[in-house]
Amino acid sequence: MKTTKTFLYLSAIILVFATFLISCKKSSSPDTQESPGLIITAVGTPKGEMTTASIGESGGILNSADGRLTVAIPAGALSSSTEISIQPVTNEAPLGIGSGYRLLPEGITFTKPAELTFHYDDQLLQQSPEDFLWIVTQASNRSWNAMLKSVPDKNAKTVTVTTAHFSDYMMGRFIDFTLKPSSPLVLKGQSIELTVSAFLPDEKEEELAPLISTTITVDEANVLKPLSQISPETVVMRFKIKQWTMNGVAAPVSNSNGSLGNSGKSTTYTAPGQIPSTNPVNISVQLEAINKEGGSTVFYLNSNITVVGSELYILLTIDGKKIEYTQYGFNTTVPPDPTNYSQVICGTTDNKFEILASMVNTSIGSDSIFEFAFDNPWETTRILIGSNKNGHDRCVFSPKTGIQYDMNYTQRTRNQDNTCDMQSFCSAITVTLIDYAGPNSVVRGSFSGTFYEDKPNYSSLCTMPDLHTIQGEFFLKMAN
Numbered sequence: 001m002k003t004t005k006t007f008l009y010l011s012a013i014i015l016v017f018a019t020f021l022i023s024c025k026k027s028s029s030p031d032t033q034e035s036p037g038l039i040i041t042a043v044g045t046p047k048g049e050m051t052t053a054s055i056g057e058s059g060g061i062l063n064s065a066d067g068r069l070t071v072a073i074p075a076g077a078l079s080s081s082t083e084i085s086i087q088p089v090t091n092e093a094p095l096g097i098g099s100g101y102r103l104l105p106e107g108i109t110f111t112k113p114a115e116l117t118f119h120y121d122d123q124l125l126q127q128s129p130e131d132f133l134w135i136v137t138q139a140s141n142r143s144w145n146a147m148l149k150s151v152p153d154k155n156a157k158t159v160t161v162t163t164a165h166f167s168d169y170m171m172g173r174f175i176d177f178t179l180k181p182s183s184p185l186v187l188k189g190q191s192i193e194l195t196v197s198a199f200l201p202d203e204k205e206e207e208l209a210p211l212i213s214t215t216i217t218v219d220e221a222n223v224l225k226p227l228s229q230i231s232p233e234t235v236v237m238r239f240k241i242k243q244w245t246m247n248g249v250a251a252p253v254s255n256s257n258g259s260l261g262n263s264g265k266s267t268t269y270t271a272p273g274q275i276p277s278t279n280p281v282n283i284s285v286q287l288e289a290i291n292k293e294g295g296s297t298v299f300y301l302n303s304n305i306t307v308v309g310s311e312l313y314i315l316l317t318i319d320g321k322k323i324e325y326t327q328y329g330f331n332t333t334v335p336p337d338p339t340n341y342s343q344v345i346c347g348t349t350d351n352k353f354e355i356l357a358s359m360v361n362t363s364i365g366s367d368s369i370f371e372f373a374f375d376n377p378w379e380t381t382r383i384l385i386g387s388n389k390n391g392h393d394r395c396v397f398s399p400k401t402g403i404q405y406d407m408n409y410t411q412r413t414r415n416q417d418n419t420c421d422m423q424s425f426c427s428a429i430t431v432t433l434i435d436y437a438g439p440n441s442v443v444r445g446s447f448s449g450t451f452y453e454d455k456p457n458y459s460s461l462c463t464m465p466d467l468h469t470i471q472g473e474f475f476l477k478m479a480n
Contacts, residue, residue, distance in 0.1 A: 039094055039143060041092045041142060044170075047089060047379070050086065064101060065086075067119065074112045082105070087103075088100070090378075097133070097171050098170075100170040103166035106167060107166065116163060118135060120159070135150045138170075186307055191268050194283060244260060285301050318405075318470055330477040340361050344357045345357075347478050349480075351376055352374065369396075371396040373395075375393065380433060384430075386408040395449075395470070405452065429447060429448070429450070441477075443474070446472065452466065
């Protein structure tokens with residue numbers, strides 16, 4: 001689909017209802033009058049490193065510490081040197097993506113608009129269509145305004161807006177398909193509902209449109225109000241859900257991957273009694289947008305549902321082989337076999353997040369030991385830094401005694417004089433914390449990357465360690 005700024009003026013903004021929390025009032029601009037239906041959420045809480053620069057009349061550029069946001073202030077926007085800061089905050093926006101950012105000093109205004117450029121990649125999107133990205137900002141009453149002049153650039157992988165003031169800004173998506181409950185996890189044999197819902201902006205002809213929650217009927221008879229005066233042929237008048245599919249098979253369908261109904265804007269997926277060989281299970285919905293002239297565009301919105309055998313678990317994949325660890329002792333049952341079971345410990349020590357998992361057999365001891373740790377946990381995506389690069393992060397897997405796969409490794413190159421050059425490196429392992437609320441909470445996340453197995457004779461032979469791939473996800477209860 002071709003992405004243009006005009007596309008962001010679609011007459012209906014389809015979003016998914018999330019759980020919206022209410023917290024203390026925050027002071028920011030612009031204000032939005034209280035009215036029924038406004039989406040009110042918590043205010044973002046600071047996380048991560050603040051970046052600051054002094055910018056004066058000649059203008060300047062400031063980047064966030066994670067490189068995801070660039071703030072460009074043009075010449076003449078400020079009359080004197082001003083300390084400009086970017087403070088990462090939790091993204092509380094409806095269907096927000098990645099980190100949010102508080103631009104300081106809050107409430108400052110510019111004589112010329114500043115430009116905000118949000119950067120993204122495929123991992124940050126988590127399968128959200130790039131066509132549906134926009135920027136939102138939070139008002140003083142904690143409601144949300146969509147910045148309708150958000151300009152996505154799929155080639156540069158950016159979304160850009162201009163603003164004359166500083167407040168909290170987040171990237172999000174204005175059309176999506178997710179699950180209720182929101183977590184894409186389901187126990188074997190259990191069911192989960194999938195649905196499409198909506199936010200509709202009000203009818204004001206402004207660059208900021210308040211997000212208003214509503215439950216809509218998605219069918220041929222539903223005529224939706226336009227956001228803006230745009231050319232008639234581009235005004236989307238209605239949306240139709242055409243088809244649900246499970247792993248590419250049209251619903252209704254029932255097989256070894258589970259069962260899926262085909263019932264309009266809502267349907268139900270039921271997991272099989274055993275974890276399927278294809279896991280996660282892909283659920284897709286075909287959504288057709290129909291404009292005033294009768295033309296249409298089809299979108300395919302996807303979600304991957306992971307079928308698990310326990311409510312608290314780690315699902316680890318090493319070189320394509322899956323290992324599932326169940327965290328017993330909390331809200332799950334005791335191990336069904338006391339002689340052969342998994343063991344998982346999860347918690348924090350001195351602000352270091354740690355996971356230790358293993359398979360235990362009382363006859364032979366422990367194997368498949370997985371260790372995972374990093375400093376300063378909060379909801380974000382990061383690349384681990386191991387001891388070879390003066391970091392404190394750790395990711396190690398021991399399939400059995402005496403064998404270890406490690407993110408720290410030695411690169412060896414044999415020279416012409418038969419000597420061996422050796423350099424220490426850290427492999428790239430990326431981790432995302434999706435839900436994290438500190439000690440004694442439930443934590444959810446994912447990770448992926450590569451690590452190396454260095455066998456005893458590799459050093460004398462000047463041989464590179466063996467490469468292994470790792471990916472996984474976890475949903476665990478923290479012990480402290």
